[in-house]
Amino acid sequence: MAKILKLKKQVETLLEECPATRDSDQYLTLKIWLKYYPEKLDLSDPANPRIAFKDIMILPREDNVKRIRAKLQNDQLKWLPTKLEVAKKRKINEVVWRARMGLPTFTKAMERHLEN
Numbered sequence: 001m002a003k004i005l006k007l008k009k010q011v012e013t014l015l016e017e018c019p020a021t022r023d024s025d026q027y028l029t030l031k032i033w034l035k036y037y038p039e040k041l042d043l044s045d046p047a048n049p050r051i052a053f054k055d056i057m058i059l060p061r062e063d064n065v066k067r068i069r070a071k072l073q074n075d076q077l078k079w080l081p082t083k084l085e086v087a088k089k090r091k092i093n094e095v096v097w098r099a100r101m102g103l104p105t106f107t108k109a110m111e112r113h114l115e116n
Contacts, residue, residue, distance in 0.1 A: 004068075007060050010036055011068045015079035022079050023086045025066040033059055 014021045014031050021028040033041060034049070037059055042050040051059065072078045074092065080100050081087045087097040098105045 004064075007032075007064060008068050010060075011065060012072065012079075015069065015072065019079075019082050022069075022073070023081045023083050025062055025069060028069060029060065029062040029065045032065060 010032050011028065014028060014035065018031060021031050033051075040051065040055040040059055042052070070090070073080055073090065077096065077100060080092060080097055081090065082101075084094065084097065088094065095105045
C-alpha cells in the first residue's frame with residue numbers, strides 16, 4: 001500500500017508541475033522515472049536514456065501510472081488533459097473540461113444549434 005501511495009504522490013506532483021504529462025501516460029511514466037529513479041537509468045547519452053533489464057522490475061509500470069492518473073482526472077477532475085482531443089478520447093465531458101480550463105463552455109456545435 002505504501003508503494004501505491006508513493007506512486008500516487010509522484011503522479012500528482014508531475015501532473016501539477018508539468019502539464020504536458022496530463023496528455024500522455026507514456027510521457028508521465030518517463031518523467032516519473034527520470035525525476036524519481038535517475039539511479040536506475042543510464043543517462044550517459046541524454047538523448048537516448050537506457051534501462052537495464054535488472055532494473056525494469058523496480059520502476060513503476062505504465063499501467064499503474066495510468067490507473068492513478070485516470071482516477072485523478074476522471075473521478076476527481078484534477079489536472080485534466082490540456083488538449084481537447086485527449087479529453088474526448090478519455091470520455092471527459094467537453095463542457096466540464098472547458099469549464100475547468102477556463103474556456104467558454106459553449107462548443108461550436110452548441111452555438112450553431114442556438115443560432116438556428
